[in-house]
Amino acid sequence: MLDLLNTLSDDANAFNADHQAVLNAVMTATDDAIITQDLNDNIMSWNPAAERLFGYTSLEALGQPISIIVPSERSAEQRYINGQISKGKKVDRFETICLTKPGTQKLISINVAPIYITERVIVGAAIVARDISERRSEDEKQATLTAIVSTSDDAIVSKTLQGIITSWNPAAEKLFGYTEQEVIGKHISLIIPQDRLQEENFIIDQVAQGRKVDQFETVRRTKDGRDIHLSITVSPVTDPSGRVIGASIIGKDLSATKQFREKQGMLAALISSSDDTIVSKTLDGKITSWNRAAERMFGYTAAEALGQHISLIIPTERLNEETFIIGQVSKGNKVDHFETVRVSKDGRSIPISLSVSPIIDENGQIIGASKIARDISEQVAMQEEKARLYDEIKALNDKKDEFIGLASHELKTPLTSIQAYLQILNGELSDERRKEFLRRATHQVKKLNSLVSDLLDISKIHAGELRFDPAPFDLHQLALDAIELISAANRQYSIDFNTDVKTIIVQGDPQRIEQVILNLLTNAIRYSNNNHQIDVYLSIDSDVAKVAVQDRGIGIPADKLEQIFSRFYRVGENKNVSGLGLGLYLSQYIIDRHGGRIWAESQPGEGSVFYFTLPIEKK
Numbered sequence: 149m150l151d152l153l154n155t156l157s158d159d160a161n162a163f164n165a166d167h168q169a170v171l172n173a174v175m176t177a178t179d180d181a182i183i184t185q186d187l188n189d190n191i192m193s194w195n196p197a198a199e200r201l202f203g204y205t206s207l208e209a210l211g212q213p214i215s216i217i218v219p220s221e222r223s224a225e226q227r228y229i230n231g232q233i234s235k236g237k238k239v240d241r242f243e244t245i246c247l248t249k250p251g252t253q254k255l256i257s258i259n260v261a262p263i264y265i266t267e268r269v270i271v272g273a274a275i276v277a278r279d280i281s282e283r284r285s286e287d288e289k290q291a292t293l294t295a296i297v298s299t300s301d302d303a304i305v306s307k308t309l310q311g312i313i314t315s316w317n318p319a320a321e322k323l324f325g326y327t328e329q330e331v332i333g334k335h336i337s338l339i340i341p342q343d344r345l346q347e348e349n350f351i352i353d354q355v356a357q358g359r360k361v362d363q364f365e366t367v368r369r370t371k372d373g374r375d376i377h378l379s380i381t382v383s384p385v386t387d388p389s390g391r392v393i394g395a396s397i398i399g400k401d402l403s404a405t406k407q408f409r410e411k412q413g414m415l416a417a418l419i420s421s422s423d424d425t426i427v428s429k430t431l432d433g434k435i436t437s438w439n440r441a442a443e444r445m446f447g448y449t450a451a452e453a454l455g456q457h458i459s460l461i462i463p464t465e466r467l468n469e470e471t472f473i474i475g476q477v478s479k480g481n482k483v484d485h486f487e488t489v490r491v492s493k494d495g496r497s498i499p500i501s502l503s504v505s506p507i508i509d510e511n512g513q514i515i516g517a518s519k520i521a522r523d524i525s526e527q528v529a530m531q532e533e534k535a536r537l538y539d540e541i542k543a544l545n546d547k548k549d550e551f552i553g554l555a556s557h558e559l560k561t562p563l564t565s566i567q568a569y570l571q572i573l574n575g576e577l578s579d580e581r582r583k584e585f586l587r588r589a590t591h592q593v594k595k596l597n598s599l600v601s602d603l604l605d606i607s608k609i610h611a612g613e614l615r616f617d618p619a620p621f622d623l624h625q626l627a628l629d630a631i632e633l634i635s636a637a638n639r640q641y642s643i644d645f646n647t648d649v650k651t652i653i654v655q656g657d658p659q660r661i662e663q664v665i666l667n668l669l670t671n672a673i674r675y676s677n678n679n680h681q682i683d684v685y686l687s688i689d690s691d692v693a694k695v696a697v698q699d700r701g702i703g704i705p706a707d708k709l710e711q712i713f714s715r716f717y718r719v720g721e722n723k724n725v726s727g728l729g730l731g732l733y734l735s736q737y738i739i740d741r742h743g744g745r746i747w748a749e750s751q752p753g754e755g756s757v758f759y760f761t762l763p764i765e766k767k
């Protein structure tokens with residue numbers, strides 16, 4: 149370069165040969181690329197370091213425009229530097245990108261200075277360029293590291309070998325409650341519980357010998373005095389010569405993990421000691437857990453069952469159930485109280501009730517199914533026994549009904565002939581005393597006949613054979629007839645008929661409706677408690693005819709008002725009045741079949757009113 153400068157210079161004496169030799173040596177030996185250029189941007193000198201940095205030999209570079217090493221998009225920078233030079237100014241540590249001969253780009257830092265030949269005349273510029281790509285990547289590394297440390301969820305702390313804290317990241321602040329300012333320069337024992345101080349000696353000892361202490365589980369104390377479980381990893385920090393100068397500590401908070409482990413332990417204990425069979429499996433049916441109750445129920449040990457397909461315990465004909473269950477579970481659904489059958493190791497069928505739930509991992513993915521199975525053999529046996537008993541009782545009941553039917557039928561025939569003979573006898577007798585006896589006998593036979601008729605009706609209802617012969621009839625007339633009939637046989641009673649209506653035509657079996665009214669009237673007399681006033685009401689209530697029979701007798705307790713219509717039901721208090729408890733049952737059946745309603749209202753001790761309605765025949 150100096151040769152060239154000399155050529156440019158009119159005053160060659162300004163340089164002496166020694167000086168030049170020194171400069172030459174420096175130019176050759178230096179690691180910095182040194183280039184000179186004239187004011188037209190042509191390269192005038194090019195040292196070996198420039199050859200290495202830019203890839204051009206000095207032969208290739210000399211005389212070329214400097215732009216061969218300037219990326220086109222940076223020509224503005226070049227103009228700026230030239231501007232500075234022409235003003236006689238230096239440009240220092242200018243970081244830019246250059247272009248090399250192979251076409252790669254490199255990060256360089258350049259110093260540019262004007263070349264004066266006299267005090268005022270500038271003939272060119274000297275450029276000293278240094279490759280800083282590596283330095284930059286070191287900087288980047290450092291920056292990345294700093295970023296990692298400051299954003300890490302783990303507490304990262306460093307300290308000297310004497311235990312003095314030298315760095316403290318935000319996670320450490322959060323975990324221990326001390327800010328960076330509070331702890332830098334303090335001793336690490338600040339966060340070590342008294343009884344664990346000797347641990348620190350051990351750790352420092354290891355680190356000083358260049359060893360790492362990996363995942364050491366311990367306890368540290370926070371600013372507010374809480375003890376926290378940590379896993380710490382301590383590594384030696386070395387200087388460039390490899391000497392250990394301190395330690396870096398990474399602390400992981402284990403409290404959550406520890407709680408999780410405890411919970412898991414508890415859960416595992418619970419499952420294993422549970423009386424319910426608990427089994428889990430993957431979505432493709434592989435058994436992944438098998439508790440003791442499962443061992444007892446199915447006869448396979450955990451060792452035998454684990455890893456096997458669940459079809460191990462599913463009867464072949466029920467394999468499709470498994471497809472259904474897995475289908476539900478994969479959709480995230482539970483299958484509850486699914487009653488099915490499984491087979492034990494020794495081939496026994498076990499009726500069970502299954503509850504299956506999806507197993508969901510921490511990412512919300514369904515990874516399997518857990519099943520709780522309960523042995524329901526006993527329930528099933530009980531249900532079967534119940535069903536058997538029910539059938540037995542029903543068969544007995546049917547037999548009883550059959551017997552009642554048969555008996556009442558058989559009783560009816562002789563009764564009818566007794567009644568007929570009594571009637572004939574009545575015509576033959578003139579003696580009043582005998583006639584009175586005959587009248588009483590006839591009365592008793594009628595009572596017996598009515599009882600037998602009721603029994604016969606009951607068995608007919610049961611056999612579905614009770615027939616109705618429906619026809620339109622006048623309910624007003626029917627009620628009058630019934631009242632007359634009862635009054636004639638019970639002269640001491642005053643039965644009043646209260647009504648505003650003359651005729652009410654209803655559709656039905658008049659004999660059966662008469663049976664109902666007669667039954668209500670005889671009840672009113674039988675339970676009258678010697679109060680001889682009875683009232684019958686007939687009215688029209690919107691589209692129904694309503695009949696009411698009122699007595700002033702013993703009455704019925706409120707809680708029995710519904711029951712009296714049941715078959716064979718009799719209110720306990722009036723056992724002195726004989727009866728079978730069939731009249732109201734039959735009445736209700738008859739009124740129901742006619743599309744009406746029957747009910748009672750009563751005040752014990754004051755009397756009862758029995759009502760029934762019938763739809764009115766539409767004109």
Ligand code: ADP
Pocket residue numbers: 671672675699701702703704712713717718719720722726727728729730731732733756
């Ligand atoms: P029975 O009168 O033959 O026992 P019912 O079916 O006619 O059968 O009546 C059932 C029960 O209802 C009677 O036993 C009686 O306890 C009660 N009962 C029925 N009618 C009256 C009434 N008018 N007053 C009080 N209790 C009555």
